[in-house]
Amino acid sequence: MKSVLSLALLAVSAFAQNAAIGYPPQGLSVSPGSSLTVQVERPNTLSSTEEVAVVIGLQSCPGTPCIDPADFMGQILYNGPFNPQYQGPLGPPYQNFTVQIPSSIASGTALLGVAHVALIGAGFSPSLETLNRTITIS
Template sequence: MLHLFILAFLVASAFAQRCQIAAPAEWSTVAPGSNITVEVDRPMTLSSSQEVAVVIGFWACNGPCNETDVTQIMGNVVYSGPYSPQLVDAGFKPPYQNFTVTVPSHFVPGREVSLNVAHFTLIGAGLEPFLETLNITLNIGSA
């Protein structure tokens, strides 16, 4: 019984650490070569954690992105480095960090791309490694 409690606690702790892409909105249209802001939110948590890094990339889908497994692909990496979300307004938003990145200029207008984020953190009393990948689909518009 104790093993089940510990397992449930570890699973709950891992899900509490999950980030989300708050901006841009899914299905937004972005232009090749343009700068966009990617906002990565991390919900408040009661368990201990130590943020390590995020990687942000774009992957040009061959057809609709929902028909391609983009969960393990980073594509064109536009940011790789520290992640240090800050609580700016406790009543309005969770802790977050904004990243200004450039949409690759070789993307073809009219196509879908996957905006991918890999998030690495250490969680719990023993600081166990936790890695997650997130993605949203964007449309490529005219430059």
């Protein structure tokens, strides 16, 4: 019984260290050349965490499967520091990034990828995670 509880706590602890895309919602339609707000959330963790960076990329994939951002980020829209903050009494800390959708991007399905880099734990071991959200270019 103790081992099951330990595994459950470990899984919850690992999940709590993950970032998430708060905005845009899945399937949002955006126009080429327009600005898009990308909200990256980072819930508090029980372990020490030092945020390093976020990279936001966009790949056009109309009519073909999109490639996982862990393998291909596409066109880089942002590459820089990440400093999530509480913006009110509800919700996790987050940071908004305003990015420009390339004016030359093809209409159809596109994949917004986020790479999040942090140092986690007492020894500050490196952590890299990738997130994605499918949007529509119209």
